Amino acid sequence: MIIEISPTGGNPSEQISDQIAGLITTGALARGDRLPSVRQLATDLQVAPGTVAKAYRSLEAGGLIVSRAGSGSRVSDQASPVSPDVAHAARRLAASSREDGLDLGDAIRVLRAVW
Numbered sequence: 001m002i003i004e005i006s007p008t009g010g011n012p013s014e015q016i017s018d019q020i021a022g023l024i025t026t027g028a029l030a031r032g033d034r035l036p037s038v039r040q041l042a043t044d045l046q047v048a049p050g051t052v053a054k055a056y057r058s059l060e061a062g063g064l065i066v067s068r069a070g071s072g073s074r075v076s077d078q079a080s081p082v083s084p085d086v087a088h089a090a091r092r093l094a095a096s097s098r099e100d101g102l103d104l105g106d107a108i109r110v111l112r113a114v115w
Contacts, residue, residue: 001029001036005045012047016055024064026090027081035065035073 003019005012023029035041038056042049056073059065067073081087097107 003041003045005047012045013051013054013058016041016045016047016052017058020055020059021062021064024075024079025081026087027084029075030081031075031077031079033075035075037072 001020001023003016005015009015020029020035029035035056036044038049038052042052045052056065056067060067060073064076064079065073066076082090093107093111097104097110102110
C-alpha cells in the first residue's frame with residue numbers, strides 16, 4: 001500500500017483516510033485485504049499513531065473498513081470499487097486538472113458541472 005503525506009496537502013489524518021478510500025474505491029485494495037497496523041503505518045509515514053487511528057476511525061465510520069481487536073483492520077465486505085473504466089477516467093481528470101493548475105475543489109466543480 002503506497003500512501004504519501006504531503007506537507008501542503010492539509011490534515012495528515014484526512015490525507016491518510018482519503019488515500020486509503022481511494023485505494024479501496026479503485027480496487028487497489030480489495031474486500032478482506034488487511035491494512036497495516038496503526039503503529040506500523042504511523043512509523044512508515046512518520047506521523048503519530050493517533051493520526052492513523054483517527055483516519056481508520058473515519059474509514060470505519062464510512063463503512064470502508066472493519067476493525068477488530070486482535071485481528072486488525074480489513075477492507076469491509078460492503079466496500080464496492082468502481083469499474084476500471086471509471087477509475088481510469090478519474091485518474092485522467094486528476095492528471096489533466098493538475099497540469100492545468102487546478103486544485104481539487106476546481107476539479108470537483110468541473111465534474112459537477114458536467115454531471
